[in-house]
Amino acid sequence: MSQISILAEIKRKAAELPRYIEVMEESIEHWNLEATTPIEIQIEGAEPVRRNLKRWGKGRPVWFFELTNPMCKKAGVDTGDTVEFTLALADNSIAAEIEAILKTNLQAQINWDEMSDSKRRMFNEIVLEGKKAETRERRARKALGLD
Numbered sequence: 001m002s003q004i005s006i007l008a009e010i011k012r013k014a015a016e017l018p019r020y021i022e023v024m025e026e027s028i029e030h031w032n033l034e035a036t037t038p039i040e041i042q043i044e045g046a047e048p049v050r051r052n053l054k055r056w057g058k059g060r061p062v063w064f065f066e067l068t069n070p071m072c073k074k075a076g077v078d079t080g081d082t083v084e085f086t087l088a089l090a091d092n093s094i095a096a097e098i099e100a101i102l103k104t105n106l107q108a109q110i111n112w113d114e115m116s117d118s119k120r121r122m123f124n125e126i127v128l129e130g131k132k133a134e135t136r137e138r139r140a141r142k143a144l145g146l147d
Contacts, residue, residue, distance in 0.1 A: 025061035038090040043075040097140035108144040
């Protein structure tokens with residue numbers, strides 16, 4: 001997994017919107033991305049966190065990822081700060097809890113197959129964020145329309 005480091009300003013368009021970081025396409029072109037992609041980021045060398053790297057759109061050669069308030073507080077950074085970020089492609093495997101349900105439940109498999117790629121990715125990330133096995137299992141069942 002290749003990593004890149006960038007120095008970037010934390011931006012925010014309005015107080016009610018999340019902070020974000022712009023990533024120039026030339027910095028990540030060797031990743032050959034075509035769509036929203038899970039990445040792991042480190043802020044100033046802190047513990048890695050998963051975020052989605054998204055294309056800015058409108059013909060701009062820019063991608064971006066959002067930063068949550070807790071992330072910024074933990075790293076001691078805020079809007080307007082110029083910060084070093086380390087980015088790496090995240091493991092894109094389906095959560096084990098989702099896999100286990102898909103193997104044994106036909107309705108869950110049908111529901112999964114009917115989801116768009118972006119919805120699958122979103123639900124997978126929600127399951128992976130769970131710290132306890134029970135939480136991940138509960139989220140997987142809900143994501144697959146079983147609860």
